[in-house]
Amino acid sequence: MPRYASIWFPYLLTEYAARKSPQLRETAFVMASPQRGRMVIDAVSAMAAQKDIRPGMVLADCKAIFPELEVIKSEPGQAEKLLNALAEWCIGYTPLAAIDLPDGLILDSSGCAHLWGGEIQYLESIRSRLNAYGYTVKTAIADTIGAAWAAARYGNLETVQPGMQREAIKGLPPAALRLEPEVLAKLKKLGLQRIESFMDMPRTALRRRFGPSLSLRLGQALGHEIEMIVPIKPVEPYQERLCSMEPIATAVGITIALKQLLESLCNRFEAEGLGLRSGIFRAYRVDGDIQQIEIGTSQSSRNETHLFKLFEHKIATLEPALGFEMFVLEAPKTEPVTEEQSAIWTASGQNDKKVAELLDRVAVKTGTHNIMRYLPAEHYWPEHSIKQAVPLWEKPTTAWRTDWPRPIYLLEKPEAVEVTAVLPDYPPMLFRYKGKLYTIAKSDGPERIEQEWWLADGLYRDYYCVEDESGARYWLFRSGPYDAGQPKWFIHGFFA
Amino acid sequence: MQAEEKRITAKALQAKINAMQGLGKLSGEPAALGLAPFTDAFPGRVFPTGVIHEFISYEPADAASTSGFMTALTGKFIKDGGLCLWVGNGRKVFPAALKHFGLQPDRIVFINATKFKDALWIIEEALKCEALTAVISETRELGFTESRRFQLAVERSGVTGFVHRFCPRTENATACTARWKITPLPSAIDDGLPGVGHSSWNVELLKVKNGRPVSWQVSFSGGSFHERRERQITIPSNHQRNAV
Numbered sequence: 034m035p036r037y038a039s040i041w042f043p044y045l046l047t048e049y050a051a052r053k054s055p056q057l058r059e060t061a062f063v064m065a066s067p068q069r070g071r072m073v074i075d076a077v078s079a080m081a082a083q084k085d086i087r088p089g090m091v092l093a094d095c096k097a098i099f100p101e102l103e104v105i106k107s108e109p110g111q112a113e114k115l116l117n118a119l120a121e122w123c124i125g126y127t128p129l130a131a132i133d134l135p136d137g138l139i140l141d142s143s144g145c146a147h148l149w150g151g152e153i154q155y156l157e158s159i160r161s162r163l164n165a166y167g168y169t170v171k172t173a174i175a176d177t178i179g180a181a182w183a184a185a186r187y188g189n190l191e192t193v194q195p196g197m198q199r200e201a202i203k204g205l206p207p208a209a210l211r212l213e214p215e216v217l218a219k220l221k222k223l224g225l226q227r228i229e230s231f232m233d234m235p236r237t238a239l240r241r242r243f244g245p246s247l248s249l250r251l252g253q254a255l256g257h258e259i260e261m262i263v264p265i266k267p268v269e270p271y272q273e274r275l276c277s278m279e280p281i282a283t284a285v286g287i288t289i290a291l292k293q294l295l296e297s298l299c300n301r302f303e304a305e306g307l308g309l310r311s312g313i314f315r316a317y318r319v320d321g322d323i324q325q326i327e328i329g330t331s332q333s334s335r336n337e338t339h340l341f342k343l344f345e346h347k348i349a350t351l352e353p354a355l356g357f358e359m360f361v362l363e364a365p366k367t368e369p370v371t372e373e374q375s376a377i378w379t380a381s382g383q384n385d386k387k388v389a390e391l392l393d394r395v396a397v398k399t400g401t402h403n404i405m406r407y408l409p410a411e412h413y414w415p416e417h418s419i420k421q422a423v424p425l426w427e428k429p430t431t432a433w434r435t436d437w438p439r440p441i442y443l444l445e446k447p448e449a450v451e452v453t454a455v456l457p458d459y460p461p462m463l464f465r466y467k468g469k470l471y472t473i474a475k476s477d478g479p480e481r482i483e484q485e486w487w488l489a490d491g492l493y494r495d496y497y498c499v500e501d502e503s504g505a506r507y508w509l510f511r512s513g514p515y516d517a518g519q520p521k522w523f524i525h526g527f528f529a
Numbered sequence: 530m531q532a533e534e535k536r537i538t539a540k541a542l543q544a545k546i547n548a549m550q551g552l553g554k555l556s557g558e559p560a561a562l563g564l565a566p567f568t569d570a571f572p573g574r575v576f577p578t579g580v581i582h583e584f585i586s587y588e589p590a591d592a593a594s595t596s597g598f599m600t601a602l603t604g605k606f607i608k609d610g611g612l613c614l615w616v617g618n619g620r621k622v623f624p625a626a627l628k629h630f631g632l633q634p635d636r637i638v639f640i641n642a643t644k645f646k647d648a649l650w651i652i653e654e655a656l657k658c659e660a661l662t663a664v665i666s667e668t669r670e671l672g673f674t675e676s677r678r679f680q681l682a683v684e685r686s687g688v689t690g691f692v693h694r695f696c697p698r699t700e701n702a703t704a705c706t707a708r709w710k711i712t713p714l715p716s717a718i719d720d721g722l723p724g725v726g727h728s729s730w731n732v733e734l735l736k737v738k739n740g741r742p743v744s745w746q747v748s749f750s751g752g753s754f755h756e757r758r759e760r761q762i763t764i765p766s767n768h769q770r771n772a773v
Contacts, residue, residue: 385660387658387659387660388612388638388658388660388661391654391655391658391660391661392638394654395640395651395654395655398642398647398650398651399640399641399642399643399647399651403640403641403642403643404638404639404640404641405638405639405640405641406635406637406638406639407624407625407634407635407637407639408635409625409634409635415623415625418625419623419624419625419634422635428635429635433625433628433633433634433635434625434628435628435629438626438629439623439625439626439629440593440623440626441593441596441597441600441622441623441626441627441630442589442592442593442596442621442622442623443621443622443623443626444621445621474715475715475716475718475723475724475725475726476724476725477724477725498725499725500715500716500725502715503590503712503713503715504712504713504714504715504716504729505588505590505591505593505594505713506590506593506713506725506728507590526623527589527590527592527593528593528597528626528728529593529594529596529597529598529600529626529630529728
């Protein structure tokens with residue numbers, strides 16, 4: 034006999050929002066989205082519900098009655114995403130879990146509840162754990178999905194005994210049958226306030242009067258009609274594990290284990306057309322200690338030797354002590370491997386791959402933030418005239434400019450220098466930088482570079498390229514005009 | 530007659546040995562063009578690529594000149610679509626300036642290695658990667674053992690390595706093919722025009738395997754090296770003339 038559990042989240046979206054930002058927990062707030070040119074409430078928090086605010090009301094009306102009401106913009110499709118995640122979590126309770134839009138889950142609990150010591154304990158366990166996450170839930174178990182749904186939302190029975198669904202739904206309002214609003218309105222008009230007042234009417238009469246849905250829903254609740262659920266399919270994690278007969282304490286042993294795991298994982302990637310972007314290799318020690326090493330790649334890869342090389346340098350950091358008894362290799366981040374990726378450079382694809390693999394190995398040592406490639410940016414301001422290529426293989430869209438001299442070393446921040454200059458607009462004659470005096474023999478300039486007003490405010494810079502007596506060249510600039518008091522001078526770079 | 534034959538055989542063998550040591554090229558392989566003033570100092574009159582060149586500098590201005598010179602050299606022998614790695618230690622190279630020295634800045638991947646040991650490891654791995662044209666690296670120290678490892682790596686891969694040592698504690702012996710020191714020179718301007726001229730360097734080749742140490746005074750303009758033969762003419766500076 035199948036048994037179904039229905040879980041109802043009366044405040045699903047608002048409780049999720051409160052979970053993300055706990056300061057919302059004690060406030061009355063609603064989630065609203067624009068519909069037909071006005072903001073309509075989609076979800077209300079428990080506190081707001083106490084003020085008789087209901088989903089479907091217009092936000093402006095509610096604000097007029099209750100000005101302190103806080104509003105969050107709701108995203109379409111969020112409920113489905115959330116329910117999917119919750120259904121995946123419920124896999125711990127049943128192998129077959131389905132989402133029941135807009136605000137519930139259906140679990141096929143046949144043959145599962147006894148593992149928790151009975152249906153009451155089963156539901157209690159689900160409820161208490163979800164409560165701990167901050168969700169208010171109502172649950173019920175019945176022989177049919179319809180009866181469980183009705184009992185969870187409208188009934189006061191936790192478990193409907195097998196075959197007792199007729200008694201359970203008898204006293205409930207027609208809304209408990211998952212009917213369309215039109216049918217509900219018709220039933221109300223006819224004074225049929227409870228299910229018992231029409232459940233024994235002839236089916237043909239019901240169908241003629243209210244359409245096929247009422248008799249179908251009634252049949253589903255009572256168990257005369259079959260109803261199926263579409264269980265979610267959780268994504269199998271990219272994980273491989275290897276248990277060893279004897280504890281492994283040598284680097285050679287770990288290497289063999291890692292190679293085996295990589296081989297099976299890469300075979301799976303090959304079949305699915307995916308590649309690894311980040312990987313974690315965990316080693317479980319005999320004494321219960323878990324150690325792990327992590328790697329990342331710049332392009333998705335399923336090349337065993339390459340991935341092994343990335344791990345190789347870190348194997349030495351594992352401390353086997355008495356030995357490892359189990360190894361787990363996991364790929365938390367995967368991406369499809371595309372042919373396009375291999376042709377990043379104009380040179381042959383083989384070369385690109387070699388360089389990409391070299392950079393991956395370097396990234397293991399230094400971290401990806403220490404590997405950079407630059408592209409020209411269309412700005413005159415020197416600090417903004419280059420930008421980092423993201424991703425690393427981005428192609429330049431504009432050409433590099435060579436019309437003005439630029440220093441080969443650019444100081445990250447211009448450093449203040451003391452300068453002797455002939456007023457008002459001549460280049461400096463002397464400057465003192467880090468306590469050393471430089472006498473300027475030749476100079477070029479000024480090259481005035483203005484701040485880009487749409488990006489930043491500030492003074493313009495007058496750049497001079499100066500050469501001292503030994504021939505060394507520097508890039509100096511004066512910040513702002515002379516007439517605003519004493520202008521400051523800075524050194525910004527060294528020419529080759 | 531026999532002596533003549535022997536001489537030719539010896540010459541051919543020497544060329545072969547040079548090629549195996551990374552010096553010079555076997556006939557048939559094209560040599561890089563545009564490195565004219567420097568080729569004379571090297572055996573076989575070929576600028577050696579696929580070896581390690583060491584550069585030493587002490588002042589920030591010298592370091593800048595050295596970087597410019599290394600870039601200009603790389604720009605001469607990099608092929609279309611060639612790739613370069615620049616392993617730095619925190620000093621900020623400004624990519625936009627590299628185009629002036631004939632190297633496409635977006636063909637360079639910059640790696641910032643703050644730890645000395647990491648830098649050595651990265652340089653060696655990079656030198657082993659045949660897909661690269663050149664590896665420009667900045668480290669302070671370079672021992673004999675490390676330089677030997679670099680040399681062995683490039684002998685197999687054919688990558689050219691430039692090691693720039695800024696303020697080394699000692700100028701110790703290394704296995705590098707050549708040791709250079711680049712210092713800036715006052716730029717020469719024709720006709721006493723005001724302003725700053727093209728980059729000019731005093732290029733000293735301090736050590737070279739099987740070659741002779743020389744020094745040149747070169748300027749870099751229009752994408753090529755020009756040897757300066759004339760003596761430096763002192764011209765009155767901008768200020769002096771303005772002051773008069």
